[in-house]
Amino acid sequence: MNNLLVFFTFSLLVCLSHAIEVDFCVADRSLPRGSQGYACRDPATLTTDDFVYTGFRGGRTITNVPGNNVTLAFVDQFPALNGLGISMARLDFGVGGVIPVHSHRRSEVIIVSRGSIIAGFIDTNNTAYYRRLEVEDVMIFPQAILHFQVNVGTTPATAFVSLNGANPSIQFTMNSLFGGNLPADITQQITLLSNAEVMRMKRAFGTA
Template sequence: MNLLIFSVLSLLVSLSYANIIQSDYCVGDLSLPSSPAGYSCKNPAKVTADDFVYSGLRVAGNSANPFKFGASTAFVPQFPGLNGMGLSITRADLEVGGVVPIHTHRVSELIIVIEGTIIAGFIDTNNTAYYKTLTKGDVMIFPPTLLHFQVNVGSTPVLAYASFASENPGIQIVDTALFGNSLPSELIKKVALLDDAQIKKLKKMFGGTN
């Protein structure tokens, strides 16, 4: 009886994997529109080894901004070989005093510090804050959709890498969302409890209108 149950379970597992793995890969065809399911597959006859290699993370992101933070991303629009793979990676460079501002993604994120010292943390839906000082070799996980941040608290620049449970995890930075849009300042004043002068200053900084 136990052997029969084991055989049935093994068959179900085999069938489930057969349904999941339809092909070896689906390199994204960036010449076609994307959809919630990702990009259409590039013609396999035109796929090369270069489709599975990306060198963009060799270069630090541009940190000439108020946060003194730069990011180089390897999401599917930059690295079409990730299409359908369910993972991606980002390089983060923080100058001394630099900050990755409070932001959120659609999926979980795992960060590893390569050089430097940061305070990293997130806030859960009970408004409990979890934060820790991380140094070289430390790893921290940020659960999906929760607000999180990193701050360089050391005396040297920081290099870190973050991996995501999606090839296109999305990002929404709170400051940009609030002050880089076309919402009337009067509305922002009500929802953010900020005065008019603060809102105008921040809208100018982040490119917002109205």
């Protein structure tokens, strides 16, 4: 399985990276991020450690209500990704755990390394494409499309994803509707939910 993950990562780096005019541009996070990413650190200050990310090692403790633990390797966590057009994340699921409906501004590939999950996306025609994925199965989620993952096995599950952007963002639909500063009366109007249900959801997401 380790060899498969190495091949998966290497293939994505080759296929999804964007051309840049220098060999690399490790992010200088002491400076503001621009529309094309961060400015580059001085190559003379870099070592091999700057190109290695160890954040996916080890087990995970899952304590949140959705029953997941997401470990990001976006440019803010792994500055060497700056300008390369790629990022990764590790998804850990407790039994019954979910990654709720969300979207990114980039496309995503997922590979299951442990357990069994249902993964899917919903296109702009409201057609759902979903499948039970087992270990070593791969699925693609197109750019900006709503998608989700659910652990349907009897044991914890783990998957790894890669996205074709160093900072692809994550927007959870429920958090956007109920976890931000959108007033309850507007939320009620645009979701067709009752005021009582809107307030229940806002309390669940900590804004009421």
